[in-house]
Structure formats: C-alpha cells, structure tokens
Amino acid sequence: MRRYLVAGNWKLNMGPAAGRELAAAVGERLRGRTLHGDVLVCPPFVTIPAVATVAQGDPVLLGAQNCAAHEQGAFTGEVAPGMLKEAGVQYVIIGHSERRQYYGETDDDFAAKIELVHAQGMKAIFCYGELLADRKGGRAEDVVRAQLKGVLPRLQSPNAYNLVLAYEPVWAIGTGETATPEIAQQMHAFSRELVSGMLGAEVAANMRILYGGSCKPGNARELIGLPDVDGGLIGGAALKAEDFVGIVDGAEAVLG
Ligand code: 13P
Numbered sequence: 185m186r187r188y189l190v191a192g193n194w195k196l197n198m199g200p201a202a203g204r205e206l207a208a209a210v211g212e213r214l215r216g217r218t219l220h221g222d223v224l225v226c227p228p229f230v231t232i233p234a235v236a237t238v239a240q241g242d243p244v245l246l247g248a249q250n251c252a253a254h255e256q257g258a259f260t261g262e263v264a265p266g267m268l269k270e271a272g273v274q275y276v277i278i279g280h281s282e283r284r285q286y287y288g289e290t291d292d293d294f295a296a297k298i299e300l301v302h303a304q305g306m307k308a309i310f311c312y313g314e315l316l317a318d319r320k321g322g323r324a325e326d327v328v329r330a331q332l333k334g335v336l337p338r339l340q341s342p343n344a345y346n347l348v349l350a351y352e353p354v355w356a357i358g359t360g361e362t363a364t365p366e367i368a369q370q371m372h373a374f375s376r377e378l379v380s381g382m383l384g385a386e387v388a389a390n391m392r393i394l395y396g397g398s399c400k401p402g403n404a405r406e407l408i409g410l411p412d413v414d415g416g417l418i419g420g421a422a423l424k425a426e427d428f429v430g431i432v433d434g435a436e437a438v439l440g
Pocket of ligand 1 (some may be wrong): 418
C-alpha cells in the first residue's frame with residue numbers, strides 16, 4: 185500500500201511573514217490528527233527557515249522547489265542541496281515545467297540535481313508532463329516516455345523511498361482545466377509501466393506518482409482516488425490553508 189503525498193508548491197508566493205502565517209494555519213488544522221499519508225509544503229528558499237520553525241511538531245514536512253546542480257563554488261545566485269538539508273528540507277521538487285520552460289533546464293540538469301538531492305539523504309519529486317500541443321498532436325505518451333527515459337535510467341540509486349514522480353500535464357497547470365479522471369489514470373498507469381521497465385517491477389509498484397494541475401478540494405477525492413494516483417502536487421490551492429487541507433481531507437477520504 186503506497187502512502188499518499190499531498191505537496192504544496194508555493195511557487196513565487198509567500199515571503200517569510202506570509203509563509204509563516206500560512207504554514208501555521210495549515211499546521212493548526214492538521215495538529216493532533218492521525219494522517220495516513222504525508223503532507224508537504226515547498227516555500228521559496230528565503231521562506232524555508234520561517235516555515236521550519238513554525239512547522240516543528242506539526243505533521244507538515246518541508247520541501248524546496250529547486251536546488252543547484254552543484255554543492256559549492258562560483259555559482260552566483262544558486263542554493264546547494266546541502267544547504268537545504270541543513271535548513272531542514274526533506275524533499276526537493278526537480279524538473280517542474282516552469283523550470284523547463286522559463287529557465288531552459290534539461291535532462292542533464294535534472295539528473296545532476298536529483299543525484300545531489302539523494303546524496304544528501306533527501307527525496308526528489310521529479311515532475312514531467314506534456315504540453316497542450318503534444319496532447320492535441322497525439323504525442324503525450326511519447327513526450328512522457330522521453331522525459332522519464334532522459335533522467336531515470338541515469339540515476340545511481342533511484343527507489344520508491346527517495347524518488348517521487350509528479351505527472352503534471354502543462355495544459356492543466358494554473359489554467360483551471362483539470363485532467364479528466366480517464367486521462368489522469370491512463371497517464372499514471374502508463375508512467376508506472378515505464379518505471380517498471382526502467383527500474384523494475386517492485387520499485388514501480390511502490391513508487392508514488394502524484395498528479396498536478398488545477399487540483400482543488402472539489403476534485404481531489406476523485407483524482408487521488410484513482411488506482412495509480414498517489415497524491416497531488418498543488419499550486420494555487422496550496423496558498424489557502426483551507427483549500428490545501430481540503431485536499432488532504434480528500435486524500436484521507438480515499439486513501440486514509
Ligand atoms: P496549479 O495547482 O496552480 O495548477 O499548479 C500545479 C503545479 O504546477 C504544481 O507544481
């Protein structure tokens with residue numbers, strides 16, 4: 185039985201003061217509850233220390249949205265995986281479509297970053313997913329295959345413990361348009377099959393594959409309840425404690 189993960193990707197929102205408030209509000213709503221899965225928030229780098237202090241004692245894990253592909257050196261503006269680890273980070277999102285699209289990050293970057301995240305004993309959430317044009321052109325599966333193939337087989341020791349996948353169809357991110365349950369299940373099952381071919385059947389059976397893209401309290405239950413969906417990577421709805429916890433409630437209802 186895979187443990188669900190509901191992860192909030194705060195993107196470029198929430199400075200330290202607002203982030204502390206949001207994390208406190210999420211923590212307050214979850215405190216004392218027995219959760220059957222994991223809940224994670226991924227604030228911007230500068231907000232991580234504020235959230236780390238607030239989240240202590242609450243069942244809320246701490247993540248980052250990106251990291252450098254190097255541990256140290258002359259890389260102005262970067263933040264090393266080891267620094268994140270020191271700040272209390274347990275998960276790092278790698279390969280988000282916004283990193284691909286706006287910062288030109290490639291498979292080489294993702295593989296290097298995930299290796300360093302693993303070397304620090306942290307877990308990586310590797311994101312992938314097709315563009316609208318890919319889907320319309322009937323290439324969704326080809327794109328997803330290439331994205332997973334470009335990274336997973338190059339990793340030293342990927343397993344279901346240190347790696348989480350997040351299928352995020354780009355056409356569903358921030359658009360209010362959610363993948364239908366049919367599309368989500370089909371793409372997740374297809375992803376799991378690919379993982380099985382690359383990393384073995386046992387790793388594939390245990391690996392958590394999250395869905396991301398306009399996930400909200402109103403659709404969380406249906407999406408996260410799908411056989412091959414193991415949680416959500418949440419953007420907009422993670423910025424309101426009530427909505428984010430509503431999604432956790434949805435996960436608890438179907439996987440708790
Ligand atoms: P939205 O939930 O805002 O569509 O964003 C999804 C996402 O990109 C999470 O990483």
